[in-house]
Amino acid sequence: MTVKPTYEALKQRVKELEQRISEVTKTEAALSENPIVLRAAIENLPFDFFALDKDGRYFLQNSVCIGHWGNLIGLRPQDIQVDETVMNTWIGNNRRALSGEIVKDEVEYVHDGQKRHYHNIISPIKAGERIIGILGMNLDITDQKKLELALRISRQRYQELVETTSDWIWEVDENGTYTYCSPKVKDILGYSIEQVIGKTPFDFMPEEEAKRVAGLYRDIIRKREAFAGLENINRHKAGHEVTLETSGVPLFDDNGKFIGFRGIDRDITKRKRAESSLEKLNEELEKRIEKRTVELMETNRQLEKEIEERNQVEEELRVRTRDLENLNTALKVLLKKRNEDKFELEEKIAGNVKELISPSLEKIKRENLGKRERTFLEIVEANLDAIISPFERTLSSKFIKLTPSEIQVANLIKLGKTSKEIAALSNLSFKTIEFHRDNIRTKLGLKNKKINLRTHLLSLDYQPSPATES
Secondary structure: OOOOOOHHHHHHHHHHHHHHHHHHHHHHHHHHOOHHHHHHHHHOOOOEEEEEEOOOOEEEEOHHHHHHHOOOEOOOHHHOOOOHHHHHHHHHHHHHHHOOOOEEEEEEEEEOOEEEEEEEEEEEEEEOOEEEEEEEEEEEOHHHHHHHHHHHHHHHHHHHHHHHOOOEEEEEOOOOOEEEEOOOHHHHHOOOHHHHOOOOHHHHOOHHHHHHHHHHHHHHHHHOOOEEEEEEEEEOOOOOEEEEEEEEEEEEOOOOOEEEEEEEEEEOHHHHHHHHHHHHHHHHHHHHHHHHHHHHHHHHHHHHHHHHHHHHHHHHHHHHHHHHHHHHHHHHHHHHHHHHHHHHHHHHHHHHHHHHHHHHHHHHHOOOOOHHHHHHHHHHHHHHHHHHOOOOOOOOHHHHOOOHHHHHHHHHHHOOOOHHHHHHHHOOOHHHHHHHHHHHHHHOOOOOOOOOHHHHHHHHOOOOOHHHOO
């Protein structure tokens, strides 16, 4: 059984409708005060602009919105062909706006085949305290999202670089106060980031070092130029000293105002210790080298002195040796001359006997001698043999091998006599003289016919005895 509404209920319903009509009328009146300007403003908005009534139906669109979605007047969001997730987001945001909330959200959906990002803003339309609809806009933030993504990636990479590098990255303001500090400061100086921010670099330096570096920093600020390789000593939280190498670049705001420095600190303590050790080692080596050089110079002086003395001794020895050699040569010459003279004398005595006496004795033998005369002749020959026998061991073979007749012929040949002349002098035939000449050549070993016999015989007179050769 259907229950009919009471009069009071119908009366209340009519009152609510009248109130809604009144609110709509007020809205229309407000919108119609300057419709041309308002419409022009809405049409020229560079983003989607739309309005929905309390029932969730579109009653207003600008041209951009129509271009994106088509004519939506009289339709609800559920009537638009979009992804279910996007649709649920739209409906949820519309409900929140109809409940009086200003909704701001980011929506992602595919438009014209491309994924786009929109910033969705939905605001309730109020007539007094009543909400009679919603206004909405979609701002395309696709490019902005790409930039944000690139920036986020860049920041992430920068953060990773800052946190993984072995150096300490920092920023200071125009007063030199730390405004940023990378976590590496904990490893280098032992302080946390919170303990560094708000402090100055000079707060971590020994007093004298702080004064020195502050003077340099004032000049750097005045120039407002990049600097590099500024070495400074810092005090570690644990108390020991740490040597840093500082480099930085000036920072300016969009108006060109100087706002501080961004820089990097590198721990070079080990390197400086190594350099110091190397310097000490070099100094020690230089001292050793200097000492060794002095020792070597002294040794060289001693050696030079010894060499000089040795050279003097050697020179003296050379002089003495030369004198002895000269003396020895002179003695050899004298000895040779003595032997030659002795040999020449002995050879002359024997030669004279052989050449002068023997032929005469041979001639006498051929004579008719008496017994007594022959006895005397034998005695003379015996005495002559006794005289020349000691000399015969040193004589050249020229007379030892030849007969007395051959010796007589040889002497005449030496005098330049021809065979014919020798035959006449000796009362012998020419043929006999030629026979003697052949015998003489044979006994002297002259097989070569081209060798002149007279020249050879003359050379024998000046040939030294083998016993006298040195």
